[in-house]
Amino acid sequence: MFAKQERMTDIKRPADCHTKADIRTAIDALDQDLLKLFAQRQGYVRRMAELKQRPDEAFDHDRIETMVAALKNRAEDLGLEADQAEQVWRVLIDWNVAYEKRTIAARLEKGQAPNTSWVSKETR
């Protein structure tokens, strides 16, 4: 089954914004959407940490470089500077790699097997 996707907020186009308040309203609405997407994405990273067996699996160089290259290309198609996309995603991915490493290491220290019934409810 696919994850449920809520509809994004309706906002004014940049050219239809005539005040700082108009622009800030749009930015705040978009930030709420971004936050939901980041939270949704994080659910998959938590699940990945449950499925991976060893801390050294957390960092997957080839996967990261393939993703970043694809995201940079797509960003340019969308009119977003590739450099901005790269920096945002590298911070996000670095955080996730560190999260996976410490989560897997902590689980191993407790002697728990991966992917068992202790999986948290929100990541299912």
Ligand SMILES: C=C(O[C@@H]1C=C(C(=O)O)C=C[C@H]1O)C(=O)O
């Ligand atoms: C989610 C993964 O774990 C890490 C986190 C990634 C991410 O946040 O997209 C990408 C690569 C991984 O090193 C993965 O291996 O795909």
